[in-house]
Amino acid sequence: MITILSKIPNDLWGASAYIFSKYAPLFYFGAKNTLIIALSGTIIGLIIGLGIGILRALPVYDYDSKLKHSVVKFIRFITSIYVEVFRGTPMMVQAVFIYNIFLPVFKNAKLFAGIVIVSINTGAYMAEIIRAGIQSLDKGQNEAARSIGMNNFQTMVFIILPQAIKNAFPAIGNEFVVNIKDTSVLNVIGVTELFFQSTTVAGIIYRFSDTFFVTALIYLFLTYSTTLILKYVEHKMNLGGYDGPQSQTTPLIKAHYVEKEKTL
């Protein structure tokens, strides 16, 4: 023990490099779990958010039955409780609460527990992101879809959602980045993610600032590379059409740029 401690350089960079090389497997294991939890939590959260967001944006019209009006009101009430509760309380508190309530289910599957907690938490944020995406669309899109006879479901699935999700993509991606950082609170229930592993390393060598400097760099690496990837995907997604303000006078493209028509 003494021998290890005496080998650690005294300057920040030197110490960090030493700690990183010496404990790379521990950091790697933590970072891997962090990514697994953040990624699964974001994807499952998105699925939850889509469901809840759609439910919250369900339209009702004057000519719909009284029953339908009350059902929709009830759904909006229930879903808003979920959204407000999980957005209005710290994830650390949610983690302790959910983990202990479902202790018989989770037992020692802490990684699984972590994914469940992050998913439920993210779902609440995603629900609002999806709802905002839906509501930001021009109401003419909904009216045009209904005017050609689409029902609410078809309007939602084929017209509204594709556009809403595309508009919401930056916010959805941002949730992933936030989750990479926020999984650190799962340390409180002992999930072996990056923060937990860092505490372990720091505890072995009694060097907190040096260890957590390494930790910070790893988090930064994870979030920054994720951001770059998301930007790239976003850029690719926007190539399909020009979204900005445009003149109605001049067609932007000429007929000869158009792909040859498929012969039927």
Place this chain on the structure above:
Amino acid sequence: MIIQIDHLVKRFGQNEVLKDVSLGVNKGEVISIIGSSGSGKSTLLRCINLLESYQSGSIQFEGKNILSSIKEINSYRAQVGMIFQSFNLFSHLSVLENCVIGQMKVLKKSRADSERLALETLEKVGLAQFAKTSVMTLSGGQKQRVAIARTLCMEPKVLLFDEPTSALDPEMVGEVLNVIKSLALEHRTMIIVTHEMSFAKEVSDRVLFMDKGIILEDGTPDQLFNNPKEERTKEFLSRFRTQ
């Protein structure tokens, strides 16, 4: 009568926008509606298409009250096509897909059949060469012609136009009006809200003047434009001529 409207009343809160409107539309008839802004023209079209519901009165389509079966509202809407001032094209879809999606999802037609009719219809509005293009790249006049094609692809029995050229730059109005004229020649049933007076005069079998939520005057284009009975109609038309 393909459409029979009786004593229609529509309120937005306290604001009575349609006051006891009655109107019969014959099959194959082209009706233009003129009137100043806020007189309830759009609201009338939107009630016919059930984008708005109404407080009292009734609308019958082919002899059947359109509100008698909520389940059939969607199939009713498909038969009454609506063309909007702001086009409302599905901006995530190509020109062709805009014309295909309703046929496939609502009419449950095959893709091949849907594409065939879509291309035929786009040909008719002069845009077949843009079939694979994103609608975002089109000019306003082109967008409105795609919107008309999209509606025509549903093979509706009635077409409702809500100021189809009002959002267009002047040089694009003609191309859209020409498409609508060609539809009038096919004796389609159409109700057109418009401020294009010479166009209304030319294509319509009947012209309605709406004022403050009622149909104040209803007659042939000749009667209405050359010999209006009501003071308000004269006033409205004179404002238009001097503009």
